[in-house]
Amino acid sequence: xxxxxxxRLGIVVSGSLNKGVExxxxxxxxxxxxxxxxxxxxxxxxxxxxxxxTDVSLGVIDQKLTLTPPDVSDPFxxxxxxxxxxxxxxxxxxxxxxxxxxxxLIEGPQxxxxxxxxxxxxxxxxxxxxxxxxxxxxxxxxxxxxxxxMETRICLDLQELVKRSNGVFGKTGTGKxxxxxxxxxxxxxxxxxxxxxxxxxxxYGWAGTSEGGRSVKAxxxxxxxxxxxxxxxxxxxxxxxxxxxxxxxxxxxxxxxGDMVLxxxxxNLTELAVEAVYQLSRKFGRDWVQRTLDLKDVEELPEGLNxxxxxxxxxxxxxxxxxxLPFLVPHSPDNPVKRILEYIDRGMNxxxxxxxxxxxxxxxxxxxxxxxxxxAQYQERMEKAMGEDAARPTPLVITIxxxxxxxxxxxxxxxxxGDIAREMRKYNxxxxxxxxxxxxxxxxxxxxxxxxxxxxxxxEKDIDSVLAGVSGRSELKSVLSRLESRQQALIFGHAVPxxxxxxxxxxxxxxxxxAFASVDESEVKKQAEKDIxxxxx
Amino acid sequence: MAELxxxxxxxxxxxxxxxxxQCYELYESPSLGSxxxxxxxxxxxxxxxxxxxxxxLEPGRRPxxxxxxxxxxxxxxxxxxxxxxxxxxxxxxxxxxxRQGDRLYHYLPPKPAxxxxxxxxxxxxxxxxxxxxxxxxxxxISAHLPVSVEELVSACLRQxxxxxxxxxxxxxxxxxxxxxxxxxxxxxxxxxxxxxxx
Numbered sequence: 148x149x150x151x152x153x154x155r156l157g158i159v160v161s162g163s164l165n166k167g168v169e170x171x172x173x174x175x176x177x178x179x180x181x182x183x184x185x186x187x188x189x190x191x192x193x194x195x196x197x198x199x200x201t202d203v204s205l206g207v208i209d210q211k212l213t214l215t216p217p218d219v220s221d222p223f224x225x226x227x228x229x230x231x232x233x234x235x236x237x238x239x240x241x242x243x244x245x246x247x248x249x250x251x252l253i254e255g256p257q258x259x260x261x262x263x264x265x266x267x268x269x270x271x272x273x274x275x276x277x278x279x280x281x282x283x284x285x286x287x288x289x290x291x292x293x294x295x296x297m298e299t300r301i302c303l304d305l306q307e308l309v310k311r312s313n314g315v316f317g318k319t320g321t322g323k324x325x326x327x328x329x330x331x332x333x334x335x336x337x338x339x340x341x342x343x344x345x346x347x348x349x350x351y352g353w354a355g356t357s358e359g360g361r362s363v364k365a366x367x368x369x370x371x372x373x374x375x376x377x378x379x380x381x382x383x384x385x386x387x388x389x390x391x392x393x394x395x396x397x398x399x400x401x402x403x404x405g406d407m408v409l410x411x412x413x414x415n416l417t418e419l420a421v422e423a424v425y426q427l428s429r430k431f432g433r434d435w436v437q438r439t440l441d442l443k444d445v446e447e448l449p450e451g452l453n454x455x456x457x458x459x460x461x462x463x464x465x466x467x468x469x470x471x472l473p474f475l476v477p478h479s480p481d482n483p484v485k486r487i488l489e490y491i492d493r494g495m496n497x498x499x500x501x502x503x504x505x506x507x508x509x510x511x512x513x514x515x516x517x518x519x520x521x522x523a524q525y526q527e528r529m530e531k532a533m534g535e536d537a538a539r540p541t542p543l544v545i546t547i548x549x550x551x552x553x554x555x556x557x558x559x560x561x562x563x564x565g566d567i568a569r570e571m572r573k574y575n576x577x578x579x580x581x582x583x584x585x586x587x588x589x590x591x592x593x594x595x596x597x598x599x600x601x602x603x604x605x606x607e608k609d610i611d612s613v614l615a616g617v618s619g620r621s622e623l624k625s626v627l628s629r630l631e632s633r634q635q636a637l638i639f640g641h642a643v644p645x646x647x648x649x650x651x652x653x654x655x656x657x658x659x660x661x662a663f664a665s666v667d668e669s670e671v672k673k674q675a676e677k678d679i680x681x682x683x684x
Numbered sequence: 685m686a687e688l689x690x691x692x693x694x695x696x697x698x699x700x701x702x703x704x705x706q707c708y709e710l711y712e713s714p715s716l717g718s719x720x721x722x723x724x725x726x727x728x729x730x731x732x733x734x735x736x737x738x739x740x741l742e743p744g745r746r747p748x749x750x751x752x753x754x755x756x757x758x759x760x761x762x763x764x765x766x767x768x769x770x771x772x773x774x775x776x777x778x779x780x781x782x783r784q785g786d787r788l789y790h791y792l793p794p795k796p797a798x799x800x801x802x803x804x805x806x807x808x809x810x811x812x813x814x815x816x817x818x819x820x821x822x823x824x825i826s827a828h829l830p831v832s833v834e835e836l837v838s839a840c841l842r843q844x845x846x847x848x849x850x851x852x853x854x855x856x857x858x859x860x861x862x863x864x865x866x867x868x869x870x871x872x873x874x875x876x877x878x879x880x881x882x
Contacts, residue, residue: 174860208867217874223852223881227859232867 154271156181156237159189164262167201167240167622170269174230178203184295184626184648186272187239191263195245197256197272197280199646201622202238239269240619242645245279256280256644274299280644289333292636292649301638301649303598305333308642309340309544311597312568312578316585316613321602322634324350325357325654327546327581330600331366332663335373335496340542342496342579343487343521345514347505347548352376352498353389363655366498369663375490377483379474379513380502393486395499398479399436401516402469404428408561409515409553413508414465419458426452427462437477440466472509484520491521491541507552514547519563521545522576529574542575550580551587559589568592586612597641603630617646690804693775695722698797701827702778703731705803710768711738713775716831717839719811720777722801727784727793730806730814731777734829734836738773747771777803778827780820790819808847815844815854818861825865834872837862838879845880855880 156176162168168189172178181203189196207213212232219225241263243256256279277299284290288302315330317323328351334340344351353367353376366374367390375392378384384391404424407414411421428435430449440463442448445456469475490497499517501510525540532539547553547564559565567578569591580596582588586608593612604610610627614620617639623646627637630648639646653659692714693705703722707713713736714720721730740747747770751760761767782793806814814820824837841858845851859877866873 208863209870211870215870217870221881223856223859224877226856227863227877231860231863232870232873 156187156269156271159239159263159265159267159269160236161265162239162262164241164259167198167238167619168262170237170239171206172230172235172237174234176235178205178235181235181237182295183629186277186294186297187237188245188270188272188276189239189241189263190268190270192267196241196259196263196267197243197245197276197645198239198241198259199622199626199648200237201240201619201625204236204238206234206236208232208234237269238622240622242619243280245276277301281647287337289337290652291329291333291638292651295635295648295650301647303330303333303638304642305338308598309334309338309542309577311641312580312595313598313600313640313642314550314580314582314585314588314593314596314613315600315602316582316604316609317602317636318604318632319583321630321632322636322651323581323583323602324348324355325634326600326602326636326651327351327579328355328365329651329654330579331496331546332369334544335366335370336663338542340544340577341491341494342498342544342546343491343518344496344498344546345510345517345548346498346500346546347510349383349387349389349500349502351546352500353387357655361655364660366496369660373494374496374498376498376500377487378500378502379504379509380500383502384500389500391500392490393481393483395483395486395513396474396476396479396481397483397513397516399470399475399477400433401479401520402436402512403516403519405519405561405563406512406516407465409511409558410465410469410508412557413511413552414468416465417458417461419455420462420465423454423458423462426454436466436470439463440470468508469512472504472512474504474509474513484517484524487517488521488524491543494541507549510549511552515553515562515564518545518567522563522567522574525576526574540575542577544577544579546579546581548581550578550582551584554580554588554592556589559592565589565592568595585609588612590615598638598643599640600636600638601627602636603632604628619646690807691802692720692805693803695797695799695801695803696774698799698801700779700792700796702734702776703729703797703803704774704776707773707775710771710773713738713773714805715839715843717836717841717843719806719814719840719844720803721806721810722797722803724793724795724798724801727782727795729779729793729797730781730783731779732820732824732836732840733775734778734827734831736773736775738771741770741772745770778824778829780823781814788813790817791823811844811847815847818858821858821861822865834875834879838876841880852882855882 157170157172159168160171183200185200187198217224217228241259244259245256277294281301282288284302287304287306289305290300291303292301293299294301315323315327331342334342346352351365353365354362355365357363367376377393377395378391379395381394407424408421427439430452431438445459448454487497528540531537553562553564567576594616599613601613610624614623617623626648634651636651637648693707695703696706697704714733716733718733719730720733721728750764754760779792781790825833845854848854862873862876
């Protein structure tokens with residue numbers, strides 16, 4: 148489809164700003180060619196409107212037609228009646244206005260505040276319109292996919308994206324991991340932020356697998372100089388022939404009471420046991436884990452601690468479970484937080500692979516522990532930067548999977564992730580939340596996510612929680628539940644001017660790797676040219 | 685100006701909405717639904733033939749059967765040559781538009797046709813020009829005529845479609861217009877569509 152040859156669909160016949168407008172299809176346009184989620188432009192009298200088709204329905208001019216249907220096997224009859232006595236209607240949700248007055252020319256597309264007048268002509272959006280709305284690929288925009296039935300590239304403004312916490316949602320097998328990998332590559336190329344990825348399934352660092360069992364390259368293979376892979380499970384990494392940059396070991400003395408709160412559910416600790424943790428750590432100091440484990444019975448408790456026997460044994464059992472994790476050592480020789488921060492300061496992305504330790508306990512413990520300490524460092528540096536006008540730390544995006552375990556209403560207020568999601572970018576740290584059960588995530592956290600990218604969801608509760616508070620919710624709901632189960636996603640929120648359904652770009656073939664890499668090469672070239680210029684200055 | 689050969693009759697009765705013309709030759713009236721015109725300078729009136737009759741010149745004198753001893757029907761006219769002068773053919777045309785200057789209007793002219801005005805059959809070019817707009821269909825549908833609306837409309841559209849190369853496209857476009865006009869009367873619409881499909 149070219150710019151000159153826009154397809155006329157019909158005219159606006161009724162509607163409201165709240166509910167969207169009804170468009171009566173021309174007889175030349177067939178309802179069967181129209182798909183929910185496609186873009187249209189509406190030529191109003193004073194401005195153009197840009198909107199999305201959210202519903203398609205059939206109408207008849209006379210109810211008698213439905214009772215005594217005409218003989219449509221006769222092509223002449225069918226052709227005459229189509230578009231006159233029987234017609235299709237589209238439900239279009241206007242989202243943006245383009246052009247018109249001076250300010251909109253300068254500021255670009257604006258959110259709609261009115262509806263087009265009666266009988267305005269509705270066209271399918273042209274490639275140029277889509278580009279005008281979503282921008283074309285440049286230094287900060289990253290090509291993420293194409294709209295349905297079009298070849299145009301939809302680009303995400305990644306510099307805007309990383310300023311807020313974001314979420315990627317979808318059922319298992321809908322392509323969340325692929326989408327996230329593309330997003331991570333985008334951030335790596337187009338934004339100033341670096342990523343820290345808690346990679347539960349070891350899919351982002353070196354290589355991942357597609358649903359068909361095919362192996363696909365991940366970040367480290369594509370951008371070796373920009374990615375560091377660290378692992379909790381050295382042996383597993385060696386077996387998979389992954390070159391890791393360092394091995395993370397965590398000392399008992401690094402575990403803080405806050406970490407235990409998160410693990411309450413997975414370790415089956417009682418409320419009292421969690422309370423006891425605080426008392427013990429106050430008494431024992433940094434060594435509390437080891438010293439609690441060493442206690443033989445309540446008799447050995449120091450003075451002033453009032454802990455019931457069953458509570459203590461409950462806690463000890465929990466701590467033993469943690470203690471069995473091989474990457475936990477009484478005293479860590481290395482400081483993993485320091486190492487990770489060193490990489491981050493150099494602008495490198497860090498992927499932490501969990502290897503064989505795929506159980507939730509390990510994931511929650513490590514992710515929470517590391518994040519808390521990194522965040523504390525960031526907070527400190529940021530405050531220093533504000534006070535002394537020193538350089539601000541590199542923006543950091545922390546990617547977590549199974550986010551509902553960290554951010555469920557029960558613990559969201561206590562974990563560091565809840566804080567990050569709420570306090571947002573104040574300290575240059577944001578989250579990329581990946582989850583399949585968004586309904587399990589605390590409402591307050593969900594409401595703070597800037598951009599949500601969601602693949603197919605079919606649980607009513609999940610859909611509701613993802614779309615909570617979005618305008619045109621019921622319309623988007625019908626779009627969301629009709630996404631294809633693979634390679635399609637609905638993006639809405641801060642980084643896009645309007646909700647958009649994309650077919651995500653290809654990932655996993657040789658050409659796709661080349662496409663990702665080529666951008667990188669051009670950047671290298673640009674940098675080289677800049678260096679040469681500077682040399683001669 | 686129209687050719688002499690296209691002349692089909694002369695107006696003998698005229699009203700605002702229709703006129704009646706007598707044919708110069710017996711039985712030579714234009715087909716049902718044809719587009720005809722008559723001139724009342726500077727206005728040209730267009731009409732659609734809705735009715736044709738052949739009867740005795742004198743209303744009280746009806747023709748009598750004469751063929752008992754004749755071998756063929758033609759023989760009757762040959763043995764009684766006065767017949768052609770005692771009978772006459774007439775046709776009625778519903779006024780559906782007019783032309784004044786260069787413009788064509790699809791509504792009634794200010795004045796009816798003149799008596800003794802010549803009536804011409806419209807050329808294919810004129811038919812094509814006139815049928816660019818389907819506004820005349822509304823006049824056909826709402827007229828009170830001795831012939832049924834379904835018959836007249838379908839005959840008219842069949843006639844007009846002959847001048848088009850793409851008859852189908854013309855008929856579909858006309859059908860769509862009718863579907864809108866007859867949205868409340870599905871049976872009439874079906875009847876007309878059934879009569880114009882090829």
